Amino acid sequence: MLEINNLSVTYNSNKNKVKALGPVSMEIKEGEIYAIIGPSGCGKSTLLNVLSGIIQNYEGKVLLNNEVLNPKRHSIGFIPQNFGLFPWKTVEKNYMLSLDIKKKAIDRNIADRIDYVLDKLNIQSLKDRYPNELSGGQKQRVSIARSFIMNPDLLLMDEPFSALDALTREEAQELFIGLWNQYKITTLFVTHSIEEAIFMGKKIVIISHCPGTIVKTIDNPLFNTEDLREKEDYLKLSSYLRGIIKKGWTL
Numbered sequence: 001m002l003e004i005n006n007l008s009v010t011y012n013s014n015k016n017k018v019k020a021l022g023p024v025s026m027e028i029k030e031g032e033i034y035a036i037i038g039p040s041g042c043g044k045s046t047l048l049n050v051l052s053g054i055i056q057n058y059e060g061k062v063l064l065n066n067e068v069l070n071p072k073r074h075s076i077g078f079i080p081q082n083f084g085l086f087p088w089k090t091v092e093k094n095y096m097l098s099l100d101i102k103k104k105a106i107d108r109n110i111a112d113r114i115d116y117v118l119d120k121l122n123i124q125s126l127k128d129r130y131p132n133e134l135s136g137g138q139k140q141r142v143s144i145a146r147s148f149i150m151n152p153d154l155l156l157m158d159e160p161f162s163a164l165d166a167l168t169r170e171e172a173q174e175l176f177i178g179l180w181n182q183y184k185i186t187t188l189f190v191t192h193s194i195e196e197a198i199f200m201g202k203k204i205v206i207i208s209h210c211p212g213t214i215v216k217t218i219d220n221p222l223f224n225t226e227d228l229r230e231k232e233d234y235l236k237l238s239s240y241l242r243g244i245i246k247k248g249w250t251l
């Protein structure tokens with residue numbers, strides 16, 4: 001479980017203090033997936049940087065599985081907007097990265113998991129290629145494979161599908177949720193898209209303008225709904241969220 005308690009971040013910029021985030025409190029139970037949606041500059045990247053351990057200078061408490069969050073002790077996966085693949089490594093080296101770093105022996109369980117993930121994402125045939133020999137959608141699938149093979153304590157995603165065209169994006173979202181339903185990795189992702197938040201967020205957290213605080217947290221009744229985009233309730237929920245966002249984001 002991830003517990004964020006009164007988290008605030010202030011940057012020191014040219015002798016000025018810029019409060020970027022907070023106070024923010026939330027609890028993400030094990031096996032849940034949260035969508036964070038907020039206006040540009042509200043502190044979403046700042047929040048992800050705290051959770052990935054890049055920012056260590058913050059106020060408040062962040063606990064993962066009852067211990068102070070520490071990237072050296074916890075395993076934290078990250079899918080950035082630009083897929084985060086190493087261009088000099090093959091697809092196979094990229095998706096095996098976390099296991100290679102930890103020098104982890106590949107037992108039967110891990111081998112089955114790798115086969116399953118590669119099969120679901122249909123990237124078996126790409127393993128000897130380099131990232132510059134892949135389409136955007138294929139790069140995205142390799143990045144997703146790496147996270148599910150890593151099986152982290154916490155998975156963070158920063159607008160993971162924003163670089164893809166609409167159809168490839170929907171396909172990638174569906175593949176991701178299919179695997180997520182199988183492995184239920186505790187996940188927090190940031191998005192600008194109401195549609196993505198409804199499709200992929202079990203809970204949806206709406207953040208205010210900078211410094212970002214929580215305007216509202218919504219239990220998403222449409223999470224995991226098939227053919228979501230054709231449902232009438234989807235339009236209703238979208239316009240409800242849009243209303244909250246309009247109010248919450250007004251300066």
Ligand SMILES: Nc1ncnc2c1ncn2[C@@H]1O[C@H](COP(=O)(O)OP(=O)(O)OP(=O)(O)O)[C@@H](O)[C@H]1O
Binds near residue numbers: 011012019038039046
């Ligand atoms: N290193 C820094 N020094 C000073 N201020 C910063 C620094 N990094 C970010 N900020 C400020 O902190 C606030 C939050 O920035 P952050 O990048 O977290 O927002 P964001 O929600 O991720 O934005 P976007 O959606 O546009 O990527 C902004 O007002 C930004 O200008």
